[in-house]
Amino acid sequence: MNLSKIFKNVFLVVIFGLIVTACATKKSVKTTTESSTTTKAAETQKADPIEKLDALMQGDVYIGSDTVGELASGVPDRVFFATNETILTTASRETLRKQAAWLRQNADVTVVVEGHADERGTREYNLALGERRANAAKDYLMTYGVSSDRIKVLSYGKERPVDSGSNPLSWSKNRRSVTVKAN
Amino acid sequence: MRNKLLLFFVFCLIIKPSISYSLVEIDITRGNLDPLPISVSPFFADEISKEKIKNNLDIDNLGLEISKVIENNLSKTGLFDTLDKESFLQKPDIAHLKPRFEDWALIKSQVLITGKVNFKTINDKDYIKIEFKLWDILGAKMVDGFSLTTVPTNWRRVGHKISDKVYERLTGESGYFDTRIIYVAEEGPKTQRVKKLAIMDQDGFNTKYLTLGNELVLTPRFNPTNQMVTYLSYFRNMPRVYLLNIETGKQEVVGDFPGMTFAPRFSPDGKKIIMSLAKDGNSEIWVRNLETNIQEKLTDHPSIDTSPSYSPDGKYITFNSDRSGYQQIYVMRSDGSKVKRISFGKGIYGTPVWSPRGDLIAFTKLHKGKFFIGVMRTDGTGERLLTENFYQEAPSWSPNGRIIIFYRETKTDDKGQGFSAKLWSIDLTGYNERLVPTETDGSDPSWSSLLGN
Numbered sequence: 001m002n003l004s005k006i007f008k009n010v011f012l013v014v015i016f017g018l019i020v021t022a023c024a025t026k027k028s029v030k031t032t033t034e035s036s037t038t039t040k041a042a043e044t045q046k047a048d049p050i051e052k053l054d055a056l057m058q059g060d061v062y063i064g065s066d067t068v069g070e071l072a073s074g075v076p077d078r079v080f081f082a083t084n085e086t087i088l089t090t091a092s093r094e095t096l097r098k099q100a101a102w103l104r105q106n107a108d109v110t111v112v113v114e115g116h117a118d119e120r121g122t123r124e125y126n127l128a129l130g131e132r133r134a135n136a137a138k139d140y141l142m143t144y145g146v147s148s149d150r151i152k153v154l155s156y157g158k159e160r161p162v163d164s165g166s167n168p169l170s171w172s173k174n175r176r177s178v179t180v181k182a183n
Numbered sequence: 184m185r186n187k188l189l190l191f192f193v194f195c196l197i198i199k200p201s202i203s204y205s206l207v208e209i210d211i212t213r214g215n216l217d218p219l220p221i222s223v224s225p226f227f228a229d230e231i232s233k234e235k236i237k238n239n240l241d242i243d244n245l246g247l248e249i250s251k252v253i254e255n256n257l258s259k260t261g262l263f264d265t266l267d268k269e270s271f272l273q274k275p276d277i278a279h280l281k282p283r284f285e286d287w288a289l290i291k292s293q294v295l296i297t298g299k300v301n302f303k304t305i306n307d308k309d310y311i312k313i314e315f316k317l318w319d320i321l322g323a324k325m326v327d328g329f330s331l332t333t334v335p336t337n338w339r340r341v342g343h344k345i346s347d348k349v350y351e352r353l354t355g356e357s358g359y360f361d362t363r364i365i366y367v368a369e370e371g372p373k374t375q376r377v378k379k380l381a382i383m384d385q386d387g388f389n390t391k392y393l394t395l396g397n398e399l400v401l402t403p404r405f406n407p408t409n410q411m412v413t414y415l416s417y418f419r420n421m422p423r424v425y426l427l428n429i430e431t432g433k434q435e436v437v438g439d440f441p442g443m444t445f446a447p448r449f450s451p452d453g454k455k456i457i458m459s460l461a462k463d464g465n466s467e468i469w470v471r472n473l474e475t476n477i478q479e480k481l482t483d484h485p486s487i488d489t490s491p492s493y494s495p496d497g498k499y500i501t502f503n504s505d506r507s508g509y510q511q512i513y514v515m516r517s518d519g520s521k522v523k524r525i526s527f528g529k530g531i532y533g534t535p536v537w538s539p540r541g542d543l544i545a546f547t548k549l550h551k552g553k554f555f556i557g558v559m560r561t562d563g564t565g566e567r568l569l570t571e572n573f574y575q576e577a578p579s580w581s582p583n584g585r586i587i588i589f590y591r592e593t594k595t596d597d598k599g600q601g602f603s604a605k606l607w608s609i610d611l612t613g614y615n616e617r618l619v620p621t622e623t624d625g626s627d628p629s630w631s632s633l634l635g636n
Contacts, residue, residue, distance in 0.1 A: 084505075084509070086464070112420075119574065120549070121510075121533075121549070122503075122510070122533035122534050122576045122577070123401060123402065123576065123577065124402065124445060124446040124459070124489045124490045124533075125487060125489055125490065125503065125505075125533050127401075127415075127443070127446070127459075127461070127489075128445075128459065128461055128466035128487040128489050129487065131442075131461040131464065131466065132461075132464045132465070132466075132487065134464075135463055135464030136464065139464070154420060154422070154443075155443060155461065156399075159376070159399055161373060161374055162374060163374075163599065164372065164374050164595055164599035164600075164602060165595055165597075165599045166573075166594040166599075166602075170599070
C-alpha cells in the first residue's frame with residue numbers, strides 16, 4: 001500500500017518535471033527567436049521589468065533621469081513627488097539646493113516653479129495639489145537664500161503631463177515641480 | 184445677436200382638451216426594463232409650406248426631421264421604445280386630424296405623437312407654426328398638445344419643447360431636452376492638449392466654440408438662471424476664474440485675488456460665485472457676490488479645500504477637503520460654519536455636486552485604482568455607485584435631477600497612445616449609460632437649466 005503510494009508520487013514528480021522542462025525549453029526557444037528579430041532597446045526593456053522599475057522609482061517617487069532637463073549646466077530643473085504628497089525627498093532637496101546656489105550666483109534671473117500632478121486624481125483637487133507642490137519647492141529655494149519675489153508659482157494640475165503613459169512609472173514622472181527661467 | 188441666440192417664440196398657444204388625464208404612465212424611479220412603445224408620426228406639411236421651407240432652410244421634409252428629433256430624445260431616455268416608421272399604417276395628415284386607433288394598436292403602439300408644420304410670412308418676416316398632439320392609443324383620445332410659432336431656424340428647439348411636453352405628460356417629471364451643455368472640447372496629444380470652451384444642444388447638435396484654444400480653459404459651469412458661464416482660464420499664464428456672457432461673448436475676471444482661483448460654481452440664484460483660491464500652498468473656499476463685489480473667505484484650514492457646490496436652497500455648501508489625510512466630502516453652512524464630514528466609505532471622494540432636487544450629492548470616488556461616479560444622501564448615508572471605469576469624474580446634473588453627465592478618459596497603451604476623453608451620461612437609477620456625442624473629445628460638462636421662451 002505504502003510502497004505503491006511512494007511509487008505513484010515519484011511517478012507524478014517525474015511527469016511534472018518533464019512537463020516543466022518541456023515548457024521551459026519551448027519558452028526559451030521562443031525568446032531566442034523573438035530577441036533575434038527585435039532591436040536592442042526592446043531587449044533591454046524586456047530583461048526584467050521589475051528590476052528596472054526598482055532602479056527608477058523609490059517607493060513611488062521617480063528617481064531616474066528621463067524627462068529631466070537643466071535649469072543651468074549641471075543643475076536639474078525638476079523634482080518628483082510621491083502620490084498625493086508634497087514632501088521633498090533627500091534627492092529633491094539636493095536638486096533644489098543646486099538650483100538655489102545657481103540662482104544666488106545669477107541674481108538677475110527670475111523663475112516660475114510649475115507644479116504638476118498625475119492623471120489619477122480629480123481635476124480641481126490636482127490644481128490645488130500642483131500649487132502645493134510648487135510652493136514646497138519655492139519654500140525650499142527661499143530657505144536657501146532666493147528671495148520670494150524672484151519665484152512665481154504656477155499650477156498646471158494634471159493638464160500638462162510629460163509622459164502620456166497610463167502606468168505607475170509614467171505617473172511618477174508626471175508628479176513633479178519644474179523650475180523654469182522666466183526672463 | 185440677442186434675437187439669434189435668445190429664442191424667439193412669437194406665439195404660444197396651448198390646446199389642451201378639457202379633461203386631461205392619461206392611462207399611460209411611466210415610473211422612472213427604477214431602471215426601466217420594459218420601455219413604452221411609442222410612435223412618432225412624421226409631421227405633416229402641405230405642398231406650399233414644404234416648398235417655402237425648402238427655400239428658407241434647405242430641408243426637404245422638415246416634418247420628418249422634427250419627428251426624428253423627438254424620437255431620438257425619447258429613445259435615449261431608455262423609457263420609450265420608438266417604433267419603426269415603416270410599420271405605420273396611417274398617413275401623417277389624417278393621423279393628426281384623428282388617428283384610427285386600431286391601426287396604431289395593431290403595431291403595439293401605446294402612445295402616438297402627430298403634428299403639422301405651416302410656413303407663414305408676417306410683416307415680411309418668415310415663421311414656422313408647429314402644432315403637435317399626443318394621443319393615448321388604448322384610451323383612444325388626445326391627452327395633450329400645443330402649437331407654437333417661431334423663426335424657422337429654431338425648428339430643432341421646437342422638437343425639444345415637444346419632447347419635454349411628452350416626457351412631462353408621461354412621467355410626471357419635468358423634461359430636460361430644451362437645454363444645452365457647455366463643455367471643454369479637447370484635441371491633440373495628451374502632453375499638449377488644446378482645450379476650448381464649447382456649447383451644444385443637449386442632443387449634440389449646434390456645436391459652437393466659444394474660445395480659440397490659445398489658452399488653457401477648464402471647468403465651465405452654467406449660471407442656473409441665465410446664459411452666463413463661469414470657468415477657469417490660463418489667460419496670460421494667470422489661472423483665474425472668469426465670467427462669460429455666451430450671448431455677447433464678453434468676458435471678465437471674477438474678483439481680484441492674490442493667487443490662482445479655480446473650481447468656480449454659481450449660487451442657485453446666480454448672484455454669487457463660490458470658488459477656491461490657492462495661495463502659498465493652501466487652497467481655501469471663497470465666495471464673491473457679483474452684485475456687491477464683496478468677497479469673503481469661507482474655510483480656514485491648512486488643508487486643500489476645493490470643488491464647492493451650493494445646495495439648491497443656497498443654505499449649504501458641499502466641498503471636498505483632505506483635512507482628514509485624503510480627499511473626503513464635507514458639508515457646511517453657506518457662511519462657512521458647522522463644517523461636517525459626510526463621506527466615510529472606503530476610498531477617496533471628490534467633486535461633490537448637489538442635486539437640483541436637494542436630496543442627493545453626486546461625487547467621484549477613487550477606490551482600488553478604479554474611478555466611480557456615485558450619489559449619496561446629503562448626510563452621507565445611502566451611498567450608491569452608478570458606474571465604474573479606469574478614469575471618470577466631474578458629474579453634473581440634468582435640470583430635473585434624473586440624469587448625471589460626466590467625462591471619462593481611456594487608459595493609454597504601452598506606447599502612450601490611444602488616449603481619449605468623452606462625455607457620458609447615466610440615469611440616477613444606474614441604468615441607461617450612454618456616450619454623449621461631441622464633435623471632438625470632451626470633458627468637464629455642465630448642463631444648463633431649461634431654456635425659456
